[in-house]
Amino acid sequence: MSAGFPGGPAELVLTASVARRYYLDGKSKVEIADEFSLSRFKVARLIQTALTAGIVRIEIGYPGTIDVELSGRLQTRYGLRHAVVVDTLEEDAVSLHRNLGEAAADLLTEIVTPDDVLGLAWARSVAAMTVALTRLAPVPIVQLTGALARAETDDSSIDLVRAAARVSGGPAHFFHAPLVVPNAATARAMRKQPEIARAFGLFGSVTKAVVGVGRWAAGQSTIxxxxxxxxxxxxxxxxxxxxxxxxxxxxxGQPVHAGLSERMIGISAPELRAIPEVIAIAYGVAKAPAARAVLRSGLVSGLVTHTTLATALLADD
Structure with missing residues (x-):
């Protein structure tokens, strides 16, 4: 006798047989009723009994490497519109960047419509996403940040915008400028240059954006x-x-409007906050304090991350 089953052996066998027909053979309740000379109501009761008694155990499987449970918990905890947690090893940096990039690209493909205007800010994670993009609605792509002067061969902000626009088929709006300039006066002057001013003038029309997350520490932020x-x-x-x-x-999560921030050539905190949907891509458990601050800021409405960082974000503060 099965522990927890309320009936006798015959009822147990009948219940298991009905459950097998329904769940494994794909038979309808009407077909099962005809086969066993039962009423449809009796079949429904047997199927419910099979569930409650543990004869049938349902496991929901998900394709790919998305941790659905963690994604749901993260979304609820921080009130996010979208949360995607990738089950991938943090120790393998190449796979981590690739898998997060692919997940972000899939999300962007799903949520961007022809009515949107997409903004992209430079980050390694955003670069990985543009590499993974294979489809995108035909939308304008707007550059949100200037370029960092780097010795490496990373794609620049302009490269990301152009790459996304090639996939989308929409227009690319970009500008040539460094992300950080020597002083605030230079930053104010550069923002008035026609090419930069035109791109900045489009920030108000951006409806979806993708950004990276950095912690203010060595090796945790390109800036x-x-x-x-x-x-x-x-x-x-x-x-x-x-x-x-x-x-x-x-x-x-409060913006710091002083120091280096006054010398940035890129989108401001108020402009970023005005975008209806901003997706952040964050990786590395060491960035948990930064990612938590970003989620508190109200500047983002979605997050793409991985299991170890998501677990850290769900731990008590």
Missing amino acids: YDAAEERDRKLMRRLGTCAEISGVTINAE
């Missing part, structure tokens, strides 16, 4: 690594914990 030591120390004294593709914020 931190590119900055001079005096800038790093000043921003740290101002409370900077994280940066979202150039927008600096503190641990409480």
Whole structure:
């Protein structure tokens, strides 16, 4: 006798047989009723009994490497419109970037419609996403940040916009400018240059955007690594914990409007906040404090990440 089953052996065999026909053979309740000379109501009761008594155990499987349970918990915890958690090893940086890029590309393909305007801010994670893009609605693509002067051969902000536009078939709106300039006066002057002003004038029309997340620490942010030591120390004294593709914020998620942030050529915190849907891509459990600050900021409505970082974000603060 099966533990927890309320009937006798004959009823147990009948219940198991009905459940097998329904769940494994794909028979309808009417077909099962005819086969066993039962009423449809009796068949329905037997199927329910099979579930409650543990004769039938349902496991929901999901294709690919998305951790659906963690994704749902993260979405609920932070009130996100979208949360995608990829089950991938953090230790394998190449696979991590590729898998997150593919997941972000799939999400973008799903949610972007022909009525949208897409903004892209430079980040390694966003670069991985553009590499993985194979389909995208025919939308305008707008560059949101200037380029970092780097010795590596990373794609620039312009390269990302052009790559996405080639997939989309929509127009690419980009500008040539560094992300950080020597002083605030230079930044104000550059923003008035026609090419830059035209692109900045489109920020208000952006409806969806993708950004990266950096922690204000060595090796955790391309902006931190590119900055001079005096800038790093000043921003740290101002409370900077994280940066979202150039927008600096503190641990409480409040923007830091001083220091290096005044010298950025890119989208501002108020402009980013005005975009209806912003997807952040974050990786590396060391960035948990930064990712948590970003989620607190209200600047993003979606997150693509991986299991270890998602677990850290769900742990008690």
